[in-house]
Amino acid sequence: MTHIHNHSNCIQTALNNASQLCSQRGVQLTDIRKQVLELIWENHHAVKAYDLLERIKPLQAAAKPATIYRALDFLREQGFIHRVESLNAFIGCCDLKTAHEQLLLICKQCNDVEERHADLVMQALAQELRNAKFVAHSKSIEVHGLCENCSQTFNEEISA
């Protein structure tokens, strides 16, 4: 994620892609699902399920935990979002086209989550799994730390 970008593009792209893929797949991007996806895309932070619940209530007065978790399940099955395991939280998937296995870089400072393909990491991992004779069904690679911007800020602060 570059620090400065036109985020409304991100949202629009995500919604358009999801909409199109749902049509292709014959599944329904209902109001609730779309609203949840839109709320997740409000920024590049990982979002908690109960935060989504609070934020969807103006739109869906009847919303309950199950409302959110069902929408999240759907969006995950369709590959539109990732679950950040180490945070019990969720982020929009930036890359619906290619393989849905990515590296997540989670900044402790600004809370942004950056998604990266990291082909070489995935290749090395695939080799390691062959060595281990382990048949993988799903992979999660999550790194916590400071993103480029925040580590710069940090350095400026301590040298000031």
Place this chain on the structure above:
Amino acid sequence: MTHIHNHSNCIQTALNNASQLCSQRGVQLTDIRKQVLELIWENHHAVKAYDLLERIKPLQAAAKPATIYRALDFLREQGFIHRVESLNAFIGCCDLKTAHEQLLLICKQCNDVEERHADLVMQALAQELRNAKFVAHSKSIEVHGLCENCSQTFNEEISA
């Protein structure tokens, strides 16, 4: 993890190493902490905090959630256990000597968790983090699937 092994060795080694490291570090491996570590090492499955709570009650009648979570915090700080993020569960660390960043292979069938060094994966990841200019504080790599034994069993079943 090989399927057949003398597990009492695993437990003894883990407890001895922990004990020795605590002495070196001037921290206390109290009864509770030792008992929790021993319970975690009862097998190579990931263990849930509240399962530990039930299982420590015969030994510590007063045990409450905080009892377990405090012990888990301590054991993690000391690097004696890993938290399996994708399971909200914990396993003993098999490798106290080298870097504490490993690949966890989690079998859906038998629930065993295998820890692997995966140097090449870590190298590729380090390179990717340099590319991203991301300063890592902690890493979690978790793969769900079938271990060697269980995938063999599975193949035998479907060919039978």
Place this chain on the structure above:
DNA sequence: ATGGTGATTGTTACAATATAACATATCATG
């Protein structure tokens, strides 16, 4: 030995995350 200090544990209460189960409504299609 003894008293002070920080570390550890006891205890109560509660917050945060997630699911089960069943009723109702909506949709897509014949």
Place this chain on the structure above:
DNA sequence: CATGATATGTTATATTGTAACAATCACCAT
């Protein structure tokens, strides 16, 4: 417009994890 599948409403509860403060214990200097 009837029907089955999909989606949502609703209530209740299970699971996971913390906060806050009191009591106790371990260690060290005197």
